[in-house]
Structures are given as C-alpha cells and as structure tokens.
Amino acid sequence: MAAEQTSPEVASTLLRVKGLRKFYEQRRWLSRRRFVVPAVDGVDLAIARGTTLALVGESGSGKSTLARCLVRLEEPTAGEIWYDGKNLLLLSRAELRAIQAHIQLIFQDPAAALNPRLTALEIVVEPLLVQGRGTRRERRERGLALMEQVGLLSQWAERPAAEFSGGQRQRLAIARALALEPRLLILDEALSALDLSVQAQIVNLLLELQVSRGLTYLYITHDLSLVGHLADEMAVMQRGRIVERASAPELLRHPQHAHTRALVAAVPRVEAFTSGQVAP
Ligand SMILES: Nc1ncnc2c1ncn2[C@@H]1O[C@H](COP(=O)(O)OP(=O)(O)O)[C@@H](O)[C@H]1O
Numbered sequence: 001m002a003a004e005q006t007s008p009e010v011a012s013t014l015l016r017v018k019g020l021r022k023f024y025e026q027r028r029w030l031s032r033r034r035f036v037v038p039a040v041d042g043v044d045l046a047i048a049r050g051t052t053l054a055l056v057g058e059s060g061s062g063k064s065t066l067a068r069c070l071v072r073l074e075e076p077t078a079g080e081i082w083y084d085g086k087n088l089l090l091l092s093r094a095e096l097r098a099i100q101a102h103i104q105l106i107f108q109d110p111a112a113a114l115n116p117r118l119t120a121l122e123i124v125v126e127p128l129l130v131q132g133r134g135t136r137r138e139r140r141e142r143g144l145a146l147m148e149q150v151g152l153l154s155q156w157a158e159r160p161a162a163e164f165s166g167g168q169r170q171r172l173a174i175a176r177a178l179a180l181e182p183r184l185l186i187l188d189e190a191l192s193a194l195d196l197s198v199q200a201q202i203v204n205l206l207l208e209l210q211v212s213r214g215l216t217y218l219y220i221t222h223d224l225s226l227v228g229h230l231a232d233e234m235a236v237m238q239r240g241r242i243v244e245r246a247s248a249p250e251l252l253r254h255p256q257h258a259h260t261r262a263l264v265a266a267v268p269r270v271e272a273f274t275s276g277q278v279a280p
C-alpha cells in the first residue's frame with residue numbers, strides 16, 4: 001500500500017488499528033445456547049511515534065482484550081493491526097517474533113507477574129536469556145544498567161523480587177520490558193494497584209524514559225487521575241467501541257460523551273493534574 005507509506009501523517013504513525021473486532025463465544029450456566037460477547041467491536045486507533053495515547057474506559061469495556069490482540073496473545077476476529085507500516089496479522093512467524101520484541105505489555109499486578117523467587121537482576125535479564133542475547137556477563141551489565149535507569153540501586157540486584165515494594169516491583173517490570181529495546185510499551189492498568197504518590201513517581205519515570213528512548217505508549221486505565229500528565233491523546237472505550245477521542249487536555253476539560261463525563265467526574269482533582277506538576 002504505497003499511500004500508507006508516503007503520507008506524512010502515516011509516516012509519523014507507529015501503530016494503527018483498523019476495524020478491530022474480538023468476539024468471544026460464551027455459554028450461559030446450564031444452558032446449551034451460545035451467545036457472543038463483542039469484547040472489542042470495531043476499534044480504529046492510531047498512535048504517533050514518541051507520543052502517548054491513553055485508552056480509558058470502565059471495567060469490562062474491552063481495553064485488555066484490545067491490548068492482548070495487539071501483542072497477539074489473542075487472535076482478533078476481524079480487523080487490521082499495522083505496526084511501523086507492517087500488517088501484524090499477515091506476518092510469518094519469524095517476522096512476527098522479531099517485531100514482538102518491539103511491543104511490550106506491562107500488566108497491573110507486578111507481584112503476580114514477576115516470579116517472587118527470582119532475584120531482581122534475574123527478572124530484568126530473563127527476556128535476554130530467553131532470546132539468547134549476549135553472554136552472561138553482558139546480560140548482567142545490561143541488567144544493572146536497566147535497573148539504574150528505572151531508579152533501582154544496583155546493590156539490590158541479588159534481592160528476591162518478593163522483598164520489593166509495589167512501586168519498586170513495577171519499576172522492575174518496566175526494566176524487564178525495556179530489556180529487548182521495545183519501541184511501544186502497552187501499560188494495561190500498570191499503575192492502578194499503587195498509591196497515587198507512587199503512581200506519580202512512576203509516571204515521571206515513564207515521561208523521562210519516553211524522552212530518552214523515544215518510546216511510544218499505549219496507557220490503558222479506568223482511572224483518569226494521572227492521565228492528563230502523561231497522555232497526548234485520549235480515546236474513551238465503552239462496550240467494545242471508541243465513543244470519544246480528542247487531545248488529552250481537550251477531552252479532560254470538555255468531555256462530550258456521557259461515559260467520558262462519568263469517568264472525569266469520578267476523579268475529583270483531575271483538573272489539578274492537567275496542568276502543572278504532579279503532586280509528590
Ligand atoms: N477470555 C474471555 N472469554 C470470554 N469473555 C471474555 C474473555 N475475556 C474478556 N471477556 C469479556 O470481554 C469483555 C471485555 O473485557 P476486558 O477486555 O477484560 O475489559 P477491560 O479490560 O476494559 O476491563 C467483558 O465483558 C469480559 O467479560
């Protein structure tokens with residue numbers, strides 16, 4: 001698709017989703033009748049390189065299903081996913097494997113996601129080990145550098161993950177996600193389990209990393225508290241569809257859709273976060 005590659009708007013786009021659908025078939029308890037859950041029901045999205053798109057919506061609106069489709073943990077029922085000008089759904093296994101390192105997903109609960117018996121350093125370098133990259137010594141050096149970049153002291157490298165606080169574990173999860181030099185980070189409720197002050201510290205870390213590494217973020221949340229500080233664009237999801245989309249400041253100040261208004265109203269101090277500093 002020549003037009004895809006030549007238009008300047010498209011050249012700045014890292015990820016584009018077109019008409020994405022994911023339907024689940026379910027059965028009611030003790031019933032033979034199947035019914036279809038349209039978890040993602042025709043989503044179009046685009047994220048420009050080096051920017052953050054916040055995907056917001058109440059629980060059950062389809063955000064995680066969309067995220068799982070993007071990293072191919074789920075097969076979409078229909079639609080297209082274009083990453084850096086390539087249709088992810090049409091790639092060979094080998095091509096897909098190479099691209100999968102570029103797109104990393106970070107979940108909500110780092111305690112559950114990280115093996116508590118592994119040391120901090122083992123957790124960070126595991127993706128390198130799995131991909132067979134570098135020598136043991138190179139991986140160690142790289143792991144220590146990554147720990148430092150996310151604000152963790154290298155003398156904590158041999159500590160088991162279980163001894164870290166929630167915020168520190170999420171920093172570890174970020175360091176691990178960065179190990180394969182991704183370009184797109186998908187953060188699915190990644191900060192939702194943390195206190196607001198710890199969330200704010202990690203938002204600041206994400207902003208620093210975005211500048212230093214040119215990262216692109218898809219920041220998924222049901223909680224708009226810090227969205228204004230992190231996001232450039234916002235898309236609001238309800239029942240599998242995008243119901244509103246705008247620049248983050250515009251959408252937080254002038255929400256149009258009833259669902260967006262409800263999400264904004266649920267955060268009493270949202271205005272405070274749309275301008276100025278994040279509270280310590
Ligand atoms: N594996 C699955 N099988 C059947 N239904 C599912 C599955 N995963 C999610 N769903 C349904 O899809 C809808 C969207 O869920 P989800 O993507 O987790 O939403 P969110 O992340 O916004 O809370 C919900 O109705 C949920 O029950």
Ligand SMILES: [Mg+2]
Pocket residue numbers: 063064065188189
């Ligand atoms: Mg979810």
